[in-house]
Amino acid sequence: MSDLDRELESELHRALDPLSAAPLPPRRLARTHMPARTVLGGAGAALGLKILSGVAVAAAAVTVAGAATTGSLNPTVWGQQVTQQVASCKAQLADGQHGIGDCVSTFANQHGQAVASSARQHGNGNGNGKDKTNNGNGNGSGNGNGSDKSKSHSPKDPTTTTPPTVEIEPTDPSSHGPVHVTPGP
Amino acid sequence: METYEAGSEADFERLYRNTYHRILGTLVTMVRDRATAEDCAQETFERAYRSWNSWRPDAPVEAWLHRIAINVAISDRRHQGIRQAGEIIRRLGRPEPGPDPASVAEHSDMLAAMKKLPPKQAAALVLRHYHGYSNREIAAALGVPEQTVASRLGAARKHLQAVLGR
Numbered sequence: 001m002s003d004l005d006r007e008l009e010s011e012l013h014r015a016l017d018p019l020s021a022a023p024l025p026p027r028r029l030a031r032t033h034m035p036a037r038t039v040l041g042g043a044g045a046a047l048g049l050k051i052l053s054g055v056a057v058a059a060a061a062v063t064v065a066g067a068a069t070t071g072s073l074n075p076t077v078w079g080q081q082v083t084q085q086v087a088s089c090k091a092q093l094a095d096g097q098h099g100i101g102d103c104v105s106t107f108a109n110q111h112g113q114a115v116a117s118s119a120r121q122h123g124n125g126n127g128n129g130k131d132k133t134n135n136g137n138g139n140g141s142g143n144g145n146g147s148d149k150s151k152s153h154s155p156k157d158p159t160t161t162t163p164p165t166v167e168i169e170p171t172d173p174s175s176h177g178p179v180h181v182t183p184g185p
Numbered sequence: 186m187e188t189y190e191a192g193s194e195a196d197f198e199r200l201y202r203n204t205y206h207r208i209l210g211t212l213v214t215m216v217r218d219r220a221t222a223e224d225c226a227q228e229t230f231e232r233a234y235r236s237w238n239s240w241r242p243d244a245p246v247e248a249w250l251h252r253i254a255i256n257v258a259i260s261d262r263r264h265q266g267i268r269q270a271g272e273i274i275r276r277l278g279r280p281e282p283g284p285d286p287a288s289v290a291e292h293s294d295m296l297a298a299m300k301k302l303p304p305k306q307a308a309a310l311v312l313r314h315y316h317g318y319s320n321r322e323i324a325a326a327l328g329v330p331e332q333t334v335a336s337r338l339g340a341a342r343k344h345l346q347a348v349l350g351r
Contacts, residue, residue, distance in 0.1 A: 004342055008314045011295035025223065027201050030235055
């Protein structure tokens with residue numbers, strides 16, 4: 001054994017022996033959390049989470065876009081209403097008259113106001129969270145489809161197949177007289 | 186010689202009581218300070234506990250623990266540079282903190298020089314010269330050929346001689 005070896009042993013015992021006299025700390029309990037990679041399996045975990053996130057975001061975007069555009073979560077309803085209105089406006093045109101833009105625009109405005117009003121009643125219009133009186137869900141999209149528990153619809157009833165419709169507020173007939181379209185040049 | 190049954194909660198507690206200070210001694214020579222060594226020792230026993238069910242008494246249990254501890258210390262040394270950079274940024278403009286009173290007693294030039302060795306060389310030195318393992322036992326504990334152990338010990342001695350000027 002060389003001098004260095006002896007010195008090494010001597011120094012190690014001088015420095016480390018006092019450690020044995022220190023009180024034994026309590027054993028740290030093994031962490032019980034299970035990392036995501038253990039649950040889902042290695043690299044697949046990250047990929048799986050990304051795919052799930054992407055699908056969720058896309059679904060949410062489609063829902064919000066649909067609601068914002070049509071005023072209803074069911075775009076078919078609003079589309080049918082517009083089609084009917086366009087036909088009605090065309091029928092009201094006298095011979096030689098052109099342009100139904102104002103007519104359709106008026107209908108669209110009425111629809112927008114009705115949906116906004118309905119949303120406010122159900123607590124959906126301003127995204128302020130739950131309305132204690134109406135249990136609106138406060139989703140801020142103004143779509144008029146709040147989860148009002150006081151409503152009579154029963155989502156658990158499998159026989160209910162009627163698509164959701166938008167209730168248009170009653171309006172004063174006098175303020176919506178016949179459409180006058182000025183003849184074009 | 187103590188015997189242990191894999192998977193036994195009581196035996197693991199006994200293992201902890203019997204070996205904690207020896208594992209801590211090894212770690213103190215490998216990581217920067219006493220607090221880090223204590224943290225690494227706890228991490229060692231956490232990892233050992235997770236594998237306790239599958240432990241097989243092919244080799245001495247303390248050698249198995251040392252192998253885990255050395256891996257923990259190596260991992261800690263890898264991250265030490267990042268932590269040091271963070272501490273320097275946090276300390277900017279403040280005075281250097283004084284030495285930790287708990288580590289003053291353990292301070293020696295030899296120990297300081299050992300902490301600068303590659304961790305596997307430091308581990309070989311402490312297992313050989315503090316715990317009294319033979320080269321063969323060290324080789325079994327670390328899972329390397331005996332010749333590798335001899336090579337590491339030789340390199341470590343050479344490095345210490347150069348640093349300590351002997």
